[in-house]
Amino acid sequence: MNLYQVKINNVRTQPITKLLLLLCLYGSFWGVAQEKQHFRGPLTVGQFQGEAEYDFQVVEGDTILDGPFSMIRSNLNALLEDKDNFFSFIGGFKNGYPNGDWNFQFGEFQSGEGTKVIDLQYRLNVSGTTNGASGTISMGRPNGLWTFDSKKIENSEIEEKLFSSTITFENGIPQKSFKIENETSTLVGRFLRNGLAHDVWTLYTDNDSGTSESWFFDNGLLRKVEKLNDAATEAWSLYGSSLPEEKVINLDARYLKILQLWNASLGSIELETTGISQLLAQNAGHYKEIDDILSAMGKSQFLPEFKVKVGHYPLDSLETGAIESLEKLYARSSEISQSLLNDTQLNILRRSDGEAQFLYAVTQELHTRFLEPNGKLLDYKRENLLEFIPRKQLLDYLWPKGMPSPTLEILNSANQMTRSFSGPDLENYDVKALDILSAEKMLQYASSSLDSIAKLLNDRLQKESRLQEVIGLEETMIANVDHLNKLTDSLQAQTSRLESKALKKIQSFAEDQLKSYSNMEDSPEKVEQGKQIMKCLEQLDGLALKIANLPSKWEHIQETYMDAVWNPFMANIMNEEVKKRITGAYKNVLIPHVLNKVIDGLNCGNAQNISNLLTNLDQRMLELRDADTSKLERKLRKEKNPATILNLFNLQSLED
Amino acid sequence: MKKLYKYSIGLVGLILMFGSVSAQEGEVLPEESKFKDPKTKIWFNTYGNIRISKRLFWDAQTHFRFEETEDTPFIGQIGQIYNRHAIGYIYSKKVNFSLGGVLRVNFNTDEDSDDRPVVPEFRIWHQYQFAQPVYSAMFYHRIRIEHRWTKGFADDSEYIFRNRWRYMFRAKVPLNNHKLEPKTLYVSPEAELIMQSGKAVVASPMEDLRLTTTLGYILTPRLTVAGGLMYSQGQTLENGGIFKQSWTMRFHLYFSPDIRRVKNKLPAIHFDD
Numbered sequence: 001m002n003l004y005q006v007k008i009n010n011v012r013t014q015p016i017t018k019l020l021l022l023l024c025l026y027g028s029f030w031g032v033a034q035e036k037q038h039f040r041g042p043l044t045v046g047q048f049q050g051e052a053e054y055d056f057q058v059v060e061g062d063t064i065l066d067g068p069f070s071m072i073r074s075n076l077n078a079l080l081e082d083k084d085n086f087f088s089f090i091g092g093f094k095n096g097y098p099n100g101d102w103n104f105q106f107g108e109f110q111s112g113e114g115t116k117v118i119d120l121q122y123r124l125n126v127s128g129t130t131n132g133a134s135g136t137i138s139m140g141r142p143n144g145l146w147t148f149d150s151k152k153i154e155n156s157e158i159e160e161k162l163f164s165s166t167i168t169f170e171n172g173i174p175q176k177s178f179k180i181e182n183e184t185s186t187l188v189g190r191f192l193r194n195g196l197a198h199d200v201w202t203l204y205t206d207n208d209s210g211t212s213e214s215w216f217f218d219n220g221l222l223r224k225v226e227k228l229n230d231a232a233t234e235a236w237s238l239y240g241s242s243l244p245e246e247k248v249i250n251l252d253a254r255y256l257k258i259l260q261l262w263n264a265s266l267g268s269i270e271l272e273t274t275g276i277s278q279l280l281a282q283n284a285g286h287y288k289e290i291d292d293i294l295s296a297m298g299k300s301q302f303l304p305e306f307k308v309k310v311g312h313y314p315l316d317s318l319e320t321g322a323i324e325s326l327e328k329l330y331a332r333s334s335e336i337s338q339s340l341l342n343d344t345q346l347n348i349l350r351r352s353d354g355e356a357q358f359l360y361a362v363t364q365e366l367h368t369r370f371l372e373p374n375g376k377l378l379d380y381k382r383e384n385l386l387e388f389i390p391r392k393q394l395l396d397y398l399w400p401k402g403m404p405s406p407t408l409e410i411l412n413s414a415n416q417m418t419r420s421f422s423g424p425d426l427e428n429y430d431v432k433a434l435d436i437l438s439a440e441k442m443l444q445y446a447s448s449s450l451d452s453i454a455k456l457l458n459d460r461l462q463k464e465s466r467l468q469e470v471i472g473l474e475e476t477m478i479a480n481v482d483h484l485n486k487l488t489d490s491l492q493a494q495t496s497r498l499e500s501k502a503l504k505k506i507q508s509f510a511e512d513q514l515k516s517y518s519n520m521e522d523s524p525e526k527v528e529q530g531k532q533i534m535k536c537l538e539q540l541d542g543l544a545l546k547i548a549n550l551p552s553k554w555e556h557i558q559e560t561y562m563d564a565v566w567n568p569f570m571a572n573i574m575n576e577e578v579k580k581r582i583t584g585a586y587k588n589v590l591i592p593h594v595l596n597k598v599i600d601g602l603n604c605g606n607a608q609n610i611s612n613l614l615t616n617l618d619q620r621m622l623e624l625r626d627a628d629t630s631k632l633e634r635k636l637r638k639e640k641n642p643a644t645i646l647n648l649f650n651l652q653s654l655e656d
Numbered sequence: 657m658k659k660l661y662k663y664s665i666g667l668v669g670l671i672l673m674f675g676s677v678s679a680q681e682g683e684v685l686p687e688e689s690k691f692k693d694p695k696t697k698i699w700f701n702t703y704g705n706i707r708i709s710k711r712l713f714w715d716a717q718t719h720f721r722f723e724e725t726e727d728t729p730f731i732g733q734i735g736q737i738y739n740r741h742a743i744g745y746i747y748s749k750k751v752n753f754s755l756g757g758v759l760r761v762n763f764n765t766d767e768d769s770d771d772r773p774v775v776p777e778f779r780i781w782h783q784y785q786f787a788q789p790v791y792s793a794m795f796y797h798r799i800r801i802e803h804r805w806t807k808g809f810a811d812d813s814e815y816i817f818r819n820r821w822r823y824m825f826r827a828k829v830p831l832n833n834h835k836l837e838p839k840t841l842y843v844s845p846e847a848e849l850i851m852q853s854g855k856a857v858v859a860s861p862m863e864d865l866r867l868t869t870t871l872g873y874i875l876t877p878r879l880t881v882a883g884g885l886m887y888s889q890g891q892t893l894e895n896g897g898i899f900k901q902s903w904t905m906r907f908h909l910y911f912s913p914d915i916r917r918v919k920n921k922l923p924a925i926h927f928d929d
Contacts, residue, residue: 565877568705568713569910570794570828570836571750571787574877 036066043071045296048087065093065298079126083110089293096298097140104133104290112155125155129162133290140300141172148286165283167304174304180283187279195307196220197251203275213275220248220309222259236263239311247312250305251280258310258388261380265389265397310388322440323381329440330374333447336454337367345461356460359453361410362421370446373398374439395434403431403438406445423449466527473530477517480537481510484544491548499547502598506544509602510537536604543611547598550591553618557583560625581636582624585645590617593642597654606654613654620649685859685897691889694901698722698731705744705912715742715754723765737761742781750787757781764809771809779804793829794836800824818854820863828872838877844870850890859896864888870906880910
């Protein structure tokens with residue numbers, strides 16, 4: 001006691017020592033604080049934004065949550081005004097993993113009717129939906145009993161249970177029996193310790209129809225599905241007693257597809273699993289919501305893994321190779337067949353052309369008998385279902401009539417005669433058994449057949465379309481020249497001498513083009529030439545319009561280059577021409593230059609350029625009105641060379 | 657009192673004119689007003705209005721006035737060189753005021769005179785001008801007040817001070833256009849009455865009545881030319897009963913440059929808004 005007192009006394013008497021002691025104390029707290037830090041404040045997790053409080057460590061720049069965690073949000077004002085989206089997530093983390101007891105609540109409430117004051121508190125009824133989930137998590141995986149429920153609330157009372165599920169886990173693996181309910185049905189079932197579905201899973205419907213659906217699992221393998229409907233029973237046998245090879249997969253959408261396909265390929269009536277699969281999907285959705293929240297903050301594997309067994313029939317290397325080649329062949333040949341079948345021109349042609357009709361029918365046949373089944377096969381491959389159905393069972397299902405014959409018999413509906421078609425690759429078509437390798441050969445044959453058909457048809461179609469094109473082209477060409485003639489004739493009167501001379505030149509040039517086209521021999525080149533001339537005529541038309549517009553453009557420029565000036569002698573406002581050197585250069589040098597260019601050197605190559613120059617020049621003139629042009633005006637004083645002036649105007653001059 | 661003035665002026669006149677007939681006439685009003693033979697004159701006038709700021713301009717006028725003489729009957733010889741300057745204030749597009757001075761140089765056109773050949777004359781003047789659009793034409797009212805110091809050519813002549821009260825009405829009617837704008841020919845009739853007062857003015861308050869018609873052409877907003885003919889008559893200072901008359905050919909050049917920097921010109925016309 002004395003010693004202590006002495007020490008205190010010492011400290012008291014020596015302020016520097018006191019300071020050092022305090023610094024030491026601070027230092028040690030600081031050290032602890034660096035280990036683990038506390039956060040309290042706003043936080044955004046996915047779509048949720050709220051007030052959070054948690055402990056964390058910073059390890060190599062990463063924030064690792066460690067310790068209790070809470071994040072909540074509720075807004076009374078929002079609730080009173082309209083509605084409030086509330087939530088609360090309370091639990092803990094260990095070394096970045098969610099760990100320990102967790103409780104999730106979220107939903108949306110609207111303020112209901114009636115408020116009461118009870119025990120000095122306002123009580124307000126609410127309506128809406130609330131979702132809750134609670135259970136224990138062991139290092140990111142559900143462990144122990146997990147319950148989910150979703151309720152509809154009306155005036156603060158539960159009106160309806162929308163969903164609930166109770167599943168027991170051990171380190172993420174579902175165990176023992178579980179129960180999942182929604183508004184209309186309840187599913188009960190159980191798992192083995194390794195998470196495999198076992199025994200009977202039954203879906204009861206809550207309404208009075210008395211329907212139920214039962215899945216009979218045997219150590220993960222679904223043996224049978226039974227549906228009871230109004231005392232009538234439907235049953236599907238799925239996996240028989242022995243399977244050569246089994247594989248454990250998750251009970252998910254793919255599993256349901258495997259079941260469907262298995263059942264269909266067995267030729268039984270369609271398996272309906274809407275009840276159970278829908279409920280499982282709903283359950284998975286709820287788990288996904290929680291997993292999204294947890295994954296956003298730490299490491300989590302919250303999704304429940306319901307395990308089942310299916311038969312496994314892996315592809316060997318030959319089959320894998322064949323499938324790869326199938327994919328390419330299919331893409332190519334289905335493109336050809338689709339384009340032929342959808343070709344509008346062919347659809348018209350085949351009505352008048354027997355040969356085209358025959359080839360069209362062959363294409364249809366190839367499409368349905370060779371291409372479509374292969375397309376389905378590839379779909380199964382893409383969905384990862386192929387390895388879970390015995391090969392023969394699947395191929396028999398795809399080609400129920402067996403292997404298609406390479407020689408196609410086509411019935412002509414007009415004369416009831418059949419005509420056969422064989423592809424160019426007939427000798428090499430050697431298909432004995434129905435397997436994936438022969439499917440590839442089939443597709444090869446179909447592909448080469450389609451190639452030959454396309455070639456035959458395309459020749460016909462091209463000839464036809466060229467004829468159509470030429471007729472269309474010539475009509476447009478004549479219309480174009482007519483239009484040009486009318487335009488230039490109507491404009492002659494309104495334009496100056498030089499302008500009308502230029503218009504006449506355009507007119508005569510267009511006529512010459514038409515003449516040179518009509519003098520050509522009929523050939524594919526003529527069509528090409530015609531297209532060129534068409535383009536040229538369009539450009540000439542545009543140029544003529546530009547030239548015709550020059551007087552109005554000039555008027556507009558003159559108006560633009562006017563400035564209002566107050567005349568003191570008249571005491572009124574008068575318009576004054578400004579920047580006369582610029583307008584002068586336009587009117588007296590540039591426009592005559594362009595028009596002379598048209599008169600002396602118009603061709604299909606420069607028509608567009610001249611037209612563009614006129615557009616740009618007009619644009620530039622309008623820009624120069626408001627620009628500072630004192631320097632430019634000085635340079636324009638004695639300049640008469642159009643190329644130099646264009647250069648001064650920052651415009652591309654016409655090349656000779 | 658008035659009589660005394662009259663007599664003293666008459667006395668001055670008597671001494672000046674040295675017993676000539678006109679001296680006697682100056683003293684006595686004739687029974688009927690007498691009109692002298694009209695003189696002919698030619699005036700070349702330049703009018704400059706030079707904008708110096710948004711509302712101020714420099715009013716610069718230089719006139720060359722020729723009078724007929726016996727040797728050169730028509731064009732005559734230079735009578736006055738007339739420099740009128742003022743600073744004008746643009747009150748609005750239609751109203752402006754000016755205040756400034758005049759230096760007029762009077763040349764003795766009397767070939768027989770041995771008096772001083774050149775005499776300066778000084779004035780302070782201010783003017784109020786109002787414009788009024790009427791259909792396509794414009795009417796103008798001008799009130800000009802001048803304070804004038806003049807002296808005669810005689811060696812012993814002293815400056816006398818007079819006030820001039822001038823009112824002018826003028827119209828400008830476009831002939832080939834619907835309004836006054838560049839490339840417009842216009843006709844401009846005008847009438848100006850010049851009254852005077854001052855100690856020296858006894859019986860001749862109406863100094864001049866000018867009736868003019870000019871034909872003008874607006875070249876650009878900044879340049880106008882005009883020419884016309886003026887008839888004028890007025891009481892002689894010496895005798896209110898004797899009227900002088902003249903026919904004057906007038907040639908005008910109106911110019912209005914703007915020496916402001918480009919950026920200060922904008923907006924060029926908006927005074928009020």
